[in-house]
Structures are given as structure tokens and as C-alpha cells.
Amino acid sequence: MLERRVKTVRALERGLDVLIEVQTRKAASLHELHLATGLPKATLLRMLVTLGQKGLVWQRLADGAYLPHVDRVERAPVTSSSHIAEIASPHMKALSTRVAWPSVLAAPRLDHMEILETNSPLFKLDSAILGPVGVKLSYIHTATGRAYLAACGDAERDSIIDRLRPRNPPEGSEAELRQMLLQVRQRGYATRDPLLPWPDRSKQLVLRDGRRSMAVPIMVAGAPIATINVTWPGRRGADEAVVQRHLDALKATARAIGRALEMNPN
The missing domain is CATH 3.30.450.40 (GAF domain)
Structure with missing residues (x-):
């Protein structure tokens, strides 16, 4: 029996790519994420706002950098x-x-x-x-x-x-x-x-x-x-x-x- 091929959700993939990038860098500016992912800044902002609402990232006031929510990545x-x-x-x-x-x-x-x-x-x-x-x-x-x-x-x-x-x-x-x-x-x-x-x-x-x-x-x-x-x-x-x-x-x-x-x- 052939294995059924299921399409991935491209928007979810891109969102996870952004989250992984923030977690890997520990702190990243919008411009750095733009260069790393190739995504438009407007798209990135929407993703980051969504990730923030889900408690996965937060934005530091001091420099505008995006950081992983501590409780999600380490105790x-x-x-x-x-x-x-x-x-x-x-x-x-x-x-x-x-x-x-x-x-x-x-x-x-x-x-x-x-x-x-x-x-x-x-x-x-x-x-x-x-x-x-x-x-x-x-x-x-x-x-x-x-x-x-x-x-x-x-x-x-x-x-x-x-x-x-x-x-x-x-x-x-x-x-x-x-x-x-x-x-x-x-x-x-x-x-x-x-x-x-x-x-x-x-x-x-x-x-x-x-x-x-x-x-x-x-x-x-x-x-x-x-x-x-x-x-x-x-x-x-x-x-x-x-x-x-x-x-x-x-x-x-x-x-x-x-x-x-x-x-x-x-």
C-alpha cells in the first residue's frame, strides 16, 4: 500500500523557522530575522506578534530585540x-x-x-x-x-x-x-x-x-x-x-x- 502523501502547512513551517531562529540566536532584531529567513519584515512582524501572544517570544524594550520566552526553552x-x-x-x-x-x-x-x-x-x-x-x-x-x-x-x-x-x-x-x-x-x-x-x-x-x-x-x-x-x-x-x-x-x-x-x- 502506498504511503499517503500529506502536504505541509507552509505558513506554520515559516512560523516555526522564525521561532527556531530566535531560539538559536537567543536575541535577534527584526532586520537579522529578515536576513536569516528571507521573509518580508511585515510578514515577520505578524509572525512575531502571534508568537508573542502564544507566550513563545517577547520583545526587549532596550533595543527592540526578540527573545525566546525563558519558560519555553529552559528552567x-x-x-x-x-x-x-x-x-x-x-x-x-x-x-x-x-x-x-x-x-x-x-x-x-x-x-x-x-x-x-x-x-x-x-x-x-x-x-x-x-x-x-x-x-x-x-x-x-x-x-x-x-x-x-x-x-x-x-x-x-x-x-x-x-x-x-x-x-x-x-x-x-x-x-x-x-x-x-x-x-x-x-x-x-x-x-x-x-x-x-x-x-x-x-x-x-x-x-x-x-x-x-x-x-x-x-x-x-x-x-x-x-x-x-x-x-x-x-x-x-x-x-x-x-x-x-x-x-x-x-x-x-x-x-x-x-x-x-x-x-x-x-
């Missing part, structure tokens, strides 16, 4: 960078409608914080360009780093400070750093002030870029796993005024991201 821990960014991304998009200035999401590394996501592209302002993903931020000279360092446990904080301590720190400088972190814990958010003497990464950039920033930790099960900030040009508002206007929205976003991560621990 990653809650601290997975991809998982944190994916969960946080829609909340950061919502934050952009409430706060006039952009934000970055960053996670801790050995001696720096790493940007995982930013809603900066949603703001059509030269002064609002933050990121890109992968940029390394200082623990002690950025609000982003300070928010994490202040919120983590004593043992982790001591280990990070040990890594950052210069060979010959100025007398009293470590006590100054620890006192500043205590004040951050007490008030619940971090800023770039006061300036500190240790020559950690980002110090010169912070001194000359003319920006101001505040940041809060994202807590999961009582411990920080990342931080989220708001950054604005110094000439556009004093710290006190911006904090008073936007801190509640920033904290609410951090809580929402933390709850979402607890509900989707992956």
Missing part, C-alpha cells in the same frame, strides 16, 4: 538575567507612561551592576538615552548600584566592598561609604549623592554627564535580586522635586516586578 532560576528582564519589561513600559524620565533595570555581578533592560527608547529625547543592555555600572557611584548594595545582606555587602576597596583607601572613606548605605536603607531609595572618593568604575562618567538618578531595589522573598532607577538631566529638576513626584511610582513598579517574579519563579 532558569529566578535570578536568570533573561527571566528578570522578561518579567520586568512590561512593568517598565507601564512606568514610562507615569514618569517623564527613563529607567534601567540592573542586576548584581561580582564587582559591578549590569544593565538588563531599559525603557529609554520609549522616550524621544537625546537626554533620555540610557543603556545599552550589558553596560557595567558602579556599585558605589551610581544610584542603581547603591540601591542594591544597601539592600543586600551584611555578608554579601562585605564581600562586594572587599572587592571594590582600593589598595590604599583614604582614611575614613570606608566608614563614609557604610554610613551612606545605612542612610539609603533608612530612607528606602538611593541617589548619586554624596560623592565618594573610591576610584570605582563609572565615577568620572557620573561626575561629568550632568544627570541625576534615584533607584530602589527589587525584592524577591525578602532579598534584592535587581534594582530599577529613574534618570533625568540635572538641569531639568532638583533631586527633591523629582523624588517627591516620582518615587512612589518607582517603588510601586519595583514591588510589582518583585511580586511577578515570586509568582513566576521559573
